[in-house]
Amino acid sequence: MTIRSHADLKNLREDGISLLRPERPRICVGMATCGLVAGAGAVFEAIREAGKTYGMDIVLVSTGCIGCCQQEPVVDVYMPGLGRVLYARMTSEDGQKLITALSVSEFPGEHALAVIPEAGSVAPKGMGILSRLPLISELPFYAKQHKIILRNSGLINPESIGEYAAVGGYQGLSRALWGLSPREVIDEITRSGLRGLGGGGFPTGKKWEVCSRAAGTARYIICNADEGNPGAYMDRTILESDPYAVIEGMTIGGYAIGASQGYVYVRNEYPLAIKRIRHAIEQSEALGLLGEDILGSGFSFSIDVVRGAGAFVCGEETALIASMEGGLGEPRARPPYPAIKGLWGQPTIINNVKTLASVSAIVAQGADWYAGIGTDGNAETVVFSLVGKIANTGLVEAPLGLTLNEMIHEIGGGGLDGRRVKAVQTGGPAGGCIPADLFHLPIDYSSLSQAASIMRSGGMVVMDEETCMVDVARYFLSFTIEESCGKCTPCREGARHMVEILTRIIEGKAGPGDLAMLEEVALWVKGASLCGLGQTAPNPVLSTLRYFRDEYDAHVNEKRCPSGVCRALIRLAIVPERCTGCGLCLRECPVGAVSGEKKQPHSIDAALCTRCRTCYEICPEGAVEIVR
């Protein structure tokens, strides 16, 4: 079948609707990478087996990620006429119990997290246990979210093009190819106010316009899915959960700028994302939604996938192009920008996964709809990943303007295990650490940059009182050393110099001049590096020096690590009164520093101990103390 008319699209959509709303129970297991790591594969199998045992006619589907990663494995259960319930933290056993209950047309109460509203169910919330459950939109994690980029994530089968069409897919593409000129598409994107969501924040419409006017023998559009920033995983999630939205956005972009070839550059570390985007491209080709004469419009466009090979710097657009051309993934100075001279010297658009997923929604629903969403001057919604020492890890999509407090304490549920949150690190290695006393700040480009950080990829790594900020600064600089391509001196040598100083501080060997030297080197590297990687690498140092100077001073002056992390400055001891002599620490100590008889208080040999804190972490009685 090739989709060429409104009727064809309608058929595709109807096929999809019959898959999404079958006449029998539909059970979706969240099987993006997070879900799989949490054990979704075993849950899926258990449900399949139990379904067979009961001879139940069910539709069992693997979906992507619905965002609340803390609750994985997540199972979404739809019963025709009865409603739809989201189950959390499922095990294989729970999967079997689920089928047992469904076999008598009941929703089990155990592990039920929320009701997903369904048109046509008995009551808004349904009956039985459903009436006692909150709606998904009432959960603190979701209450303040507004999903555009993640609109379909976790709700459709990422390997079914019909399901994508059923939830509004291809409305944007068909509108563009059948009704709008390339110029009108660009105008639509410009009017919407969409900005690059990979962190650059450059107006997307403007970029497209520059590219469409640039001279060249060919034009290209590249989807940047080389999501290297540690702590950020939304691009992976989108490719794994809703790949068609990205393909549709790229095709619209290709039409707008006059490209006939697109590429998706995906990180090597994302095998499932690569598999799903490839599958989605094949399905699109089979239906004529990619390839020659798309939708009978005369426009032809193909997409290929390029798999990266583990180089952080390739997320930088000029390095990404160099990598695709088969050379070293090294950046070059801009201008010329890729929109003028990109791949093979031709005008090239590089947009992030999130930007392209937004494009398909914007062209479908119109610029005015999108422009009306956010706060003044900030139209777009942004996806954040909440990770680290936080109760609710997961992906959060919201318009800019929520405060850090709302993000971390309301949505994120506060610190892990009730511990006090000390800071949040935003923007990856290019960003900074924002202290808790600034959590009243709204999350937007200008507020974060005033707080010496950046938003960049949307990664938010939460740190608590057991995270040492000096250690974190060194961690980021060590990252830079390994990922610096080595082309320019300030980045290559300066970062190394900063790590040396930070290492002295952490080891309690720093002298009085070291902090001033650290700051000076940081400013030089920031000012003199060639590309964004080096220019931003000192940010974690500068922001921690600014907000956590007391921690640096404690390390330098008192040779003390207040957070109890830096190995040279701490000691571990077992409190005899609390130790039950269970022997767990004795077994797990990597250096054999723990000794003691069974059921008798153990002790740690300080001479052997490497202060790795393994015993501290695993002791079931909390009997190991860090002496700071």
Added chain:
Amino acid sequence: MPLIAQPSHPPAGAVLARLHEIHAAKGYLPEADLRATANDLAIPLSQLYSAAAFYSAFSFQPRGSHTVQGCLGTACYIRGGDRLLEKIGTSLGVKPGETTPDGLFTIETVHCFGSCSMSPVIRVDEETYGRLRVDRVARILKKFTEGTLGEHSIEEQEK
């Protein structure tokens, strides 16, 4: 129009794709394959070699039958990912970047798998294990020394 004909080049992404192919088939990049590929793509061997050397995913040395990767992304790091790596190292007796003498395991560090919500995580071959604590490492490695590929569920951990 340029007066001098533009040199032809392999298609975009072709160099990376070919390197991935060899690596997947052989487990590393043997010199003979690199020579043949450079010839095939009509690019200088030096270009292919320097590209291969640039990326952390490629190795010029044979690797162990299993690759154990410890994640050192920010979320994993602050939740103890470095200690998992240390434990893996002491359990196997080699450091990151090295292969055990019996050729069974190669240890590597990775700068983020993007499984941050499950931190700290490690990956053995294609399987990712998350929400880990040091005391689970030995059991995970054991599955591979005994040749039984286990499921990566947190269920057993919670039992």
